[in-house]
Amino acid sequence: MSTVISWDQYFMGIAKLSAYRSKDPNTQVGACIVNAENKIVGVGYNGLPWGCEDTQFPWGNREGDMYDTKYPYVVHAELNAILNSIQNLKGCRIYVSLFPCHECVKAIIQSGIQKIIYEDDKYNDTPSDRAAKRMLDAAGVVYQKMTPFDIEIK
Numbered sequence: 027m028s029t030v031i032s033w034d035q036y037f038m039g040i041a042k043l044s045a046y047r048s049k050d051p052n053t054q055v056g057a058c059i060v061n062a063e064n065k066i067v068g069v070g071y072n073g074l075p076w077g078c079e080d081t082q083f084p085w086g087n088r089e090g091d092m093y094d095t096k097y098p099y100v101v102h103a104e105l106n107a108i109l110n111s112i113q114n115l116k117g118c119r120i121y122v123s124l125f126p127c128h129e130c131v132k133a134i135i136q137s138g139i140q141k142i143i144y145e146d147d148k149y150n151d152t153p154s155d156r157a158a159k160r161m162l163d164a165a166g167v168v169y170q171k172m173t174p175f176d177i178e179i180k
């Protein structure tokens with residue numbers, strides 16, 4: 027009998043596959059936005075904006091002068107998925123391999139996305155994470171952790 031995956035595994039699998047496109051050497055993140063009809067309407071991963079070459083920006087730096095780190099330059103997976111989307115996102119849900127930061131949560135709320143399904147939450151309880159959850163709770167956006175599973179890339 028062949029394996030049949032659930033909708034949740036299918037869409038999280040696509041989010042996780044997308045993450046493999048990221049050039050970030052420390053944290054690769056992927057996101058997949060789905061509408062009420064279970065149709066994919068946007069995907070994304072953390073990467074640099076158009077025209078910003080991966081070889082010209084400091085992907086490897088996490089500390090020191092902010093200008094010389096990756097942080098001011100990277101577009102997060104969730105924001106890329108929203109910006110790449112092909113329809114109005116009201117009532118959609120987003121599958122993301124890592125729980126969204128406070129900045130992406132603002133974009134998620136404003137776009138009308140109603141549910142976040144995430145896998146990893148390695149930044150749980152940081153100020154960004156607490157602010158993110160504060161906004162999500164106020165806005166009534168649901169977030170749900172999914173049991174981690176492996177996708178195999180050979």
Ligand SMILES: Nc1nc(=O)n([C@H]2C[C@H](O)[C@@H](COP(=O)(O)O)O2)cc1CO
Pocket residue numbers: 050052053054055071072088096100101102103104124125126127128130149
């Ligand atoms: N939900 C997220 N989506 C993302 O796309 N990111 C990106 C921003 C950085 O490129 C990387 C985090 O880098 P690091 O601090 O773990 O080395 O992941 C980060 C988070 C965390 O909230």
Ligand SMILES: [Zn+2]
Pocket residue numbers: 102103104126127128129130131
């Ligand atoms: Zn973010």
